[in-house]
Amino acid sequence: MKIEAIHLRELNMPLAHPFETSFGVTTSRRILVVEIESEGFTAWGECVAGEHPYFSDEMIDTAWIITETELVPRLLKADIASGRDCPELFAQVRGHRMAKAALENAIWDLDAQKQKVSLSKLLGGTREVIPCGVSIGIQPTPEKLMEKIATEVAAGYQRIKLKCKPGWDTNIFEMVRERWPDILLSCDANSAYQLSDAEHIAGWDKFKLLMIEQPLWYDDFFFHAELQRRIKTDICLDECIRNQRDALAALELGSGRIINIKVGRVGGFTEAIAIHDVAQSFGIAVWCGGMLETGIGRAHNIALSSLPNFSLPGDVSASKRYWSQDVIEPEVTVSSEGTITVPTSVGRGYEVMRERVEAITVRRQSFTRPTA
Ligand code: OSB
Ligand code: MG
Secondary structure, eight states, X not given: OOOOEEEEEEEEEEEEEEEEETTEEEEEEEEEEEEEEETTEEEEEEEOOOSSTTSSSXXXXXXXXXXXXXXXXXXXXXXXXXXXXXXXXXTTXXXXXXXXXXXXXXXXXXXXXXXXXXXHHHHTXXXXXXXXXXXXXXXXSXXXXXXXXXXXHHHTOSEEEEEOBTTBSHHHHHHHHHHOSSSOEEEEOTTOOOGGGHHHHHGGGGGOOSOEEOOSOTTOSHHHHHHHHHOSSOEEEOTTOOSHHHHHHHHHHTSOSEEEEOTTTTTSHHHHHHHHHHHHHTTOEEEEOOOSXXXXXXXXXXXXXXXXXXXXXXXXXXXXXXXXXXXXXXXXXXXXXXXXXXXXSSBTSSEEOHHHHHHTEEEEEEEEOOOO
């Protein structure tokens, strides 16, 4: 694959509604997107790093500099055959997985176009539709949360995930379960608890949560195994799973019984598929997480979610939940059964609206293949 040019852009996009987690509130996003030109094709990738290094140690500004100084030069000099060659090409650079994923995923996007197949098919997807859930942030009041849940349940979403933290947990679950005793309900703590909270967390077993996502430290799976032994509810690992070795270690240790796969967190589609396969070999279900993506990252998440072991509803939901206007056409929509139809057309299956992208671009930098 001869790559002629790579363009980096920073997009500024206000969220339709603020999103609050145990690590902070997001009202507007600064997003790094990459565009790759090759032999008449244009492919896109989205970097999911946030504005601050609060979810993980990456942020948009570190991702930009690593992309500019380390990753782009390697890609422009290389002659790669597919996205699967990216991990080795980038291996000398430690970490910075979200930065790497944006480029690797753009290469997969490009490869799908060149081979004239859907991205889903190229990744090994088998599902025609994917089951969808929603992640609902911490709200100003419990009443506001109840309204939000009512809206999403009415829209047909198959699973409701509540962000939680000390003070916004047991009382909230109690209230929600009283009104909706049977919905598929889960929670995500984003590392807001410690092992000394084990008894408090065990108290949630009575709410029959589908899972508790990343209750302990973002980089831990040893103490998660101890916590999992002390509670009945399944632990789902998010932040701490960086690659397939982590998944293997965590599953051997018993740190959790479900894995959330975020393609950005693990460095790209190649590693995401490897984690999917490791989990499958353990009989462990996976689902696709979200990072408040624009339509570009969202389209890629939909393709990934079509792999066979993505058997639980993901955090992949409609564009309109995040943006008054997305950057793709058509927008991502969810059926009244809470599903998204996986595109079968060539490539990602959603057109990137260049004028819309231009209008919200606040920084750009272009690189071309060295001529020598
Ligand atoms: O932990 O899954 C998470 C958003 C930003 C950072 C971390 C997380 C989230 C979400 C939102 O839960 C998922 C989404 O709807 O995109
Ligand atoms: Mg999470």
